[in-house]
Amino acid sequence: MRRGNGAAVVSFRYGAWVSVAVDDATPLFGRPVTLTATVTPANPAAGPPGGEVTFFDGTTPLGTAVLDGGRATLRTGALQPTGHTVTARYAGDAAFTPAATGGPTEITVGFSGPCLTTAHQGPLTVAAGEAVCIGAGGSQSGPVTVRPGGALAVTDAALTGPFSADGALALTICHSALTGPVSVQRSTGPVVIGSDREGGACAGNTLRGPLTVEANTGGTEVSANAVTGAVRITGNSGTGPLPQALAPAFRANRVTGPLRCEDNAPELLQTGTTTTGPRTGQCRPTD
Incomplete structure (x- = not known):
């Protein structure tokens, strides 16, 4: 709450939920994947959120994308061969508070066949x-x-x-x-x-x-x-x-x-x- 000219001004921002989807959860090494974050307003009447979403692999940032119609996409080929836990954090805007995914999206980067170990x-x-x-x-x-x-x-x-x-x-x-x-x-x-x-x-x-x-x-x-x-x-x-x-x-x-x-x-x-x-x-x- 702010006060100006003797009047109280109340600032209010809506809440939101964040989810992440991937176009291929088991890509071959070297194949880029597309991550899509969807930011859903807690109150549908509030309209689509704006601002930016940052994607993370564990605690490491993968990149930041701008929301368009409540969705942000990031295409990356940087995932190394192993399992990855991808999350997203929404930075918020004038109408919405920051938010993050409730749990990770799992991605496993692999190979065409077994590794050569002999x-x-x-x-x-x-x-x-x-x-x-x-x-x-x-x-x-x-x-x-x-x-x-x-x-x-x-x-x-x-x-x-x-x-x-x-x-x-x-x-x-x-x-x-x-x-x-x-x-x-x-x-x-x-x-x-x-x-x-x-x-x-x-x-x-x-x-x-x-x-x-x-x-x-x-x-x-x-x-x-x-x-x-x-x-x-x-x-x-x-x-x-x-x-x-x-x-x-x-x-x-x-x-x-x-x-x-x-x-x-x-x-x-x-x-x-x-x-x-x-x-x-x-x-x-x-x-």
């Missing part, structure tokens, strides 16, 4: 439409190729041989050892090759051979890795693949060899990387 010899190709996993205990001896429209996740594994991903829907490499040249180009979805986030699920990797990460448009994070060989991080764009990442990132890496970074936009996020070779472009020392 030794595999010979070429391994991930075709368009496939989502493949090399998991703990898995090893690959031979070339790995991810075709346009394919997706691959590698965790706690060992790969020996050339690695090439061109036009992938998504690529995640965590806590693994790769021996041979690695090239990741023109991915349309998130690329995560190690992360320096505290408590993150994607620890850094050991790479023995040159690393090229180029012209990926769905967000790129290359962090906390030890690389022996030349590194090129060029022409990557979009916000980072992990929630709250605002730009491509190359952080906390140890590079034995030359490092070149150029034409990444927004400006490449880089801190904590050490090298034993020359650094040029966006990765040039600023001291």
